[in-house]
Amino acid sequence: VRLHEDFTRWTEAFDAISLDLLSLTYPESCIGSMRERLLLGALWPIAFILLGCSALAFHALGVWLVSDRKLASVDDLRNDLSTMAIGTREVRSSCVRTTLNMLYWAVFVAYLALPSASRSIFKAKQCESFLTNALTRERRSYLVADPDVLCSDDDENYGGLDVYFWGFFALWPVCVPLIFLALLLSIRKAVRVRRITPLARACRFLWRDYDADFLFWEVVDLGRKLFLASLVLFIDIEYGSSKLLRLVVASVVSAFFLGALALARPFKRADDLHLACIAN
Numbered sequence: 001v002r003l004h005e006d007f008t009r010w011t012e013a014f015d016a017i018s019l020d021l022l023s024l025t026y027p028e029s030c031i032g033s034m035r036e037r038l039l040l041g042a043l044w045p046i047a048f049i050l051l052g053c054s055a056l057a058f059h060a061l062g063v064w065l066v067s068d069r070k071l072a073s074v075d076d077l078r079n080d081l082s083t084m085a086i087g088t089r090e091v092r093s094s095c096v097r098t099t100l101n102m103l104y105w106a107v108f109v110a111y112l113a114l115p116s117a118s119r120s121i122f123k124a125k126q127c128e129s130f131l132t133n134a135l136t137r138e139r140r141s142y143l144v145a146d147p148d149v150l151c152s153d154d155d156e157n158y159g160g161l162d163v164y165f166w167g168f169f170a171l172w173p174v175c176v177p178l179i180f181l182a183l184l185l186s187i188r189k190a191v192r193v194r195r196i197t198p199l200a201r202a203c204r205f206l207w208r209d210y211d212a213d214f215l216f217w218e219v220v221d222l223g224r225k226l227f228l229a230s231l232v233l234f235i236d237i238e239y240g241s242s243k244l245l246r247l248v249v250a251s252v253v254s255a256f257f258l259g260a261l262a263l264a265r266p267f268k269r270a271d272d273l274h275l276a277c278i279a280n
Contacts, residue, residue: 034124034146034161041120042168045113052109053102060098064091100202107183108205110176114222117172118230124165126233127151173226180206181219188215214266224257254280 031037067090127141141151149157184207187200192212200207206218228250235246258280267273 034143034149034157035164037145038121038124038161038164038168041123042117042164042172045109045117048113049106049109052105056098056101056105060094060101064094096198100198103199103202104205107180107203111180111205111222114172114176115225115229117168118226121165121168121172122230122233124161173230177219177222177226180222181216184216184219191215209268209272210266211268214264217264217266224253227253 031040123145124143126144128144129139129141132138132140143149143151143158146157149155149161151158153159183199183203187197187203187207190197190200191207192215194212196204207215210217232246232250235249236243258277261273261276261280265273267276
């Protein structure tokens with residue numbers, strides 16, 4: 001059963017703001033095999049993070065080289081111990097500042113790319129079943145992203161995707177939220193007493209919209225997003241695409257989260273709360 005295109009056409013406008021760069025640039029079938037698409041879909045955010053961190057490092061190096069406060073020559077370093085101490089402190093301060101900027105960039109990119117990267121990873125498990133024998137009612141499931149791959153352990157291509165899938169599953173839907181949680185745990189005391197440390201400032205993207213008592217709400221919301229966008233595909237992997245069970249479970253989870261959101265009211269601003277409720 002498919003919804004009528006007049007009902008679903010309006011959702012196509014949201015594809016323009018998707019961070020799935022692969023689907024926005026080339027048709028997936030033109031990129032290569034499913035294994036190559038899986039690698040690209042899971043690794044492009046990491047490459048983007050490394051590119052941004054490299055730019056920040058080169059910028060900091062350039063600023064230090066052209067700074068008027070840098071040491072004039074090697075002789076100054078040898079003859080003036082106070083100048084050496086000042087220069088060392090400046091270098092250390094610049095390194096710490098650059099590292100925190102890199103952390104902010106990494107958190108920002110990982111947060112935005114997590115749903116799309118997870119969707120790309122779960123394409124290795126997203127199957128659609130077809131009736132192959134009308135008499136015996138036998139059905140076979142094929143990978144939606146690559147219909148040449150049979151969703152069965154007997155298919156070598158499908159079995160070969162398991163290593164990549166579980167590796168990237170541990171990296172994105174598991175490790176990234178845990179890293180965010182660890183960062184929030186390390187800064188929770190500073191945020192609650194309103195003494196913002198450099199680390200808390202670098203992680204402000206994760207907590208600045210919430211009250212201090214709901215510092216970890218962003219991690220909870222990430223879990224909701226991951227479940228609705230990706231983890232729900234674990235429900236009846238082979239034949240779930242032709243049944244309503246996934247939709248029912250996702251609707252129940254969304255309803256419970258909406259109730260929790262309305263009761264907890266974790267946002268500092270009322271309009272953020274209203275927008276979150278409407279989105280749910």
